[in-house]
Amino acid sequence: KNEVEQSPQNLTAQEGEFITINCSYSVGISALHWLQQHPGGGIVSLFMLSSGKKKHGRLIATINIQEKHSSLHITASHPRDSAVYICAVPHYPGGGADGLTFGKGTHLIIQP
Amino acid sequence: NAGVTQTPKFRVLKTGQSMTLLCAQDMNHEYMYWYRQDPGMGLRLIHYSVGEGTTAKGEVPDGYNVSRLKKQNFLLGLESAAPSQTSVYFCASNTVSIYNQGGELFFGEGSRLTVL
Numbered sequence: 001k002n003e004v005e006q007s008p009q010n011l012t013a014q015e016g017e018f019i020t021i022n023c024s025y026s027v028g029i030s031a032l033h034w035l036q037q038h039p040g041g042g043i044v045s046l047f048m049l050s051s052g053k054k055k056h057g058r059l060i061a062t063i064n065i066q067e068k069h070s071s072l073h074i075t076a077s078h079p080r081d082s083a084v085y086i087c088a089v090p091h092y093p094g095g096g097a098d099g100l101t102f103g104k105g106t107h108l109i110i111q112p
Numbered sequence: 113n114a115g116v117t118q119t120p121k122f123r124v125l126k127t128g129q130s131m132t133l134l135c136a137q138d139m140n141h142e143y144m145y146w147y148r149q150d151p152g153m154g155l156r157l158i159h160y161s162v163g164e165g166t167t168a169k170g171e172v173p174d175g176y177n178v179s180r181l182k183k184q185n186f187l188l189g190l191e192s193a194a195p196s197q198t199s200v201y202f203c204a205s206n207t208v209s210i211y212n213q214g215g216e217l218f219f220g221e222g223s224r225l226t227v228l
Contacts, residue, residue, distance in 0.1 A: 048215070100157065
């Protein structure tokens with residue numbers, strides 16, 4: 001069973017700052033998910049990646065399969081980026097329950 | 113474009129009562145999941161389904177039952193609610209298994225359940 005650790009748990013930054021959120025997992029995987037949970041509770045998928053880097057707007061996700069580590073970066077952060085960011089990996093990387101193991105999330109606040 | 117719809121959004125139950133949460137998706141997704149989210153913990157998988165007529169247990173299945181009689185609907189039932197089942201429940205769906213690359217996870221807006 002995979003285990004996921006995210007850091008930091010809480011992050012407060014000023015508008016415009018470059019943000020980095022880290023995710024480490026215990027067992028090798030085929031793909032990793034980054035999700036965003038809005039203050040109202042809704043969850044949206046940001047990225048699914050299995051290698052290298054993906055970019056969408058001001059969001060960049062990277063993954064190092066050998067080190068079992070992924071990072072989510074936000075460039076030119078804005079107050080609307082304030083949310084909980086969640087990393088998730090397959091529960092049983094070798095097969096089994098078709099579900100994800102989620103990190104506890106990073107609570108990000110961007111102040112104007 | 114409804115996506116994934118959960119009903120009800122809020123419910124208060126007394127210990128021992130039963131209820132059913134409905135998850136409906138209009139994207140023709142094969143894979144559907146029920147998760148619960150508790151303070152200080154990550155989302156945890158309750159049950160999942162890889163297609164119409166199939167269901168399987170996840171990480172925390174005790175006290176819950178599910179059914180997938182129609183491809184678009186995934187029902188989560190609590191036969192005898194307990195205070196430990198107070199939580200926010202999320203349904204999710206995908207075109208492919210989470211082990212496969214590609215596809216995208218879609219989540220419902222969540223259902224907040226309180227058991228007194």
